[in-house]
Amino acid sequence: MPLKIILCAILLYIGSIAKAYDKVFVAKCLEEQSYSTLLDIAGQINENEYDNYLLNAFGYAAFQSSLFGKSASFYLKSFDKDSSNIQANLYLGLIKKQQKKSNEALPFFQRLIVLKPGQARFYKLAGDCFSATRQTDSAIVYFGNAFQLANIDVGIAYQYAELLYEKKYFAEVDRVVQTVMTVDSNNPSILGIAIRSAYQQKKYKEVLPLASKVQALNLGESAYASLMFGVFASLQLKDYQQSLIYSTYLMESGSESEQVYYYAAKAYAGLKKYEQSNELLKKCLELAISTQVEQYYIDMADNEEHLNNYAKAQRHYDTARYMFGNSVVLYRKALAYDAAKQSDKAKKAYLDFLKLAKDEDTTLLNYAKKRVESL
Numbered sequence: 001m002p003l004k005i006i007l008c009a010i011l012l013y014i015g016s017i018a019k020a021y022d023k024v025f026v027a028k029c030l031e032e033q034s035y036s037t038l039l040d041i042a043g044q045i046n047e048n049e050y051d052n053y054l055l056n057a058f059g060y061a062a063f064q065s066s067l068f069g070k071s072a073s074f075y076l077k078s079f080d081k082d083s084s085n086i087q088a089n090l091y092l093g094l095i096k097k098q099q100k101k102s103n104e105a106l107p108f109f110q111r112l113i114v115l116k117p118g119q120a121r122f123y124k125l126a127g128d129c130f131s132a133t134r135q136t137d138s139a140i141v142y143f144g145n146a147f148q149l150a151n152i153d154v155g156i157a158y159q160y161a162e163l164l165y166e167k168k169y170f171a172e173v174d175r176v177v178q179t180v181m182t183v184d185s186n187n188p189s190i191l192g193i194a195i196r197s198a199y200q201q202k203k204y205k206e207v208l209p210l211a212s213k214v215q216a217l218n219l220g221e222s223a224y225a226s227l228m229f230g231v232f233a234s235l236q237l238k239d240y241q242q243s244l245i246y247s248t249y250l251m252e253s254g255s256e257s258e259q260v261y262y263y264a265a266k267a268y269a270g271l272k273k274y275e276q277s278n279e280l281l282k283k284c285l286e287l288a289i290s291t292q293v294e295q296y297y298i299d300m301a302d303n304e305e306h307l308n309n310y311a312k313a314q315r316h317y318d319t320a321r322y323m324f325g326n327s328v329v330l331y332r333k334a335l336a337y338d339a340a341k342q343s344d345k346a347k348k349a350y351l352d353f354l355k356l357a358k359d360e361d362t363t364l365l366n367y368a369k370k371r372v373e374s375l
Helices: 003-013 023-031 035-042 052-064 068-081 086-098 102-115 120-132 136-149 154-166 170-181 188-200 204-216 220-236 240-252 258-270 274-288 292-306 310-324 327-339 343-356 362-374
Strands: none
Touching (some): 035 052, 086 102, 086 120, 120 154, 220 240, 240 258, 292 310, 343 362
8 A cells, every 4th residue: 555545544543533534634635636645545434434525525536537426426425414515516517417417417506506696607507508408598598697797708608699699689699799809809709600690680791800800810721601601791792802802711721612612603703704703613513513423324324224225324324424524434325325236326436435535445445446347
């Protein structure tokens, strides 16, 4: 047994039963975060000698060691001794919350609100429980109280604003945002919800300076959602140049989204730069149409051939060819005509294939040449 624990045990048992442990030593262990030592001490003392101070200390040590079951056991004993114990209520609530048992966590946080009504954190924790169980109206009430007590807390303000936004209480969202921005005007989350709220209210002119502020923070792709609202608002205002500024920033940040390319193309069209618009629209097509689609059309054509539906097979081959420009599709098309005994069409398809085929398609080339000679 480590010497430190032996010495501690000696200290705990020296003197009368009334002084069964040294509070100074326990406090020192807590201060030094010697949680394993505290948990070892817990095993050396008769449980009958635990008072709330020790139970809270052991419960905290277990919680910080991620031994949540053991922590709950200590705190429940403390709670049974005194249901108004602040620490026991807090950590029992946190453990239930961590276990995603929000309904069981809620009474502990509500009791804390009664015991300490001026603590914003307890209202927030209760609000989290209501939010987790999709009771948004109740969550708004508790977060509203938390915000009144701590209206400069960005985390509380953001969660409160998100709940208000969900219920479309945009005027309230704006009030919360404006309050907290006096403390932190560059918080990306607060700016983001301010942008969304302004856009939903069709206050497009208010969106642009907020979006530009987000861009100035140089957040890269993480600014995507906020800047896309900037893109949309700019287009609504027919400010095509500003829309392109946001889109270009996103593209240069590595966002190869079909949506970004499309709205940049719309902005170029608005500026009558149609060639640049078309180039971006081509990129949209590349992103929108999976290359796997070609194989789907070829497989459908193959199925139709087996059903002797050669006309349908040709249509699928044509679609695959026009969409993807693959010369092998022409070869498959020629084979289908061949199978349907349409010699003229088969020969033409073989010749088209030979004009476009790649050098590596030697087996196909040789067969196509033989078929052209024999047809």
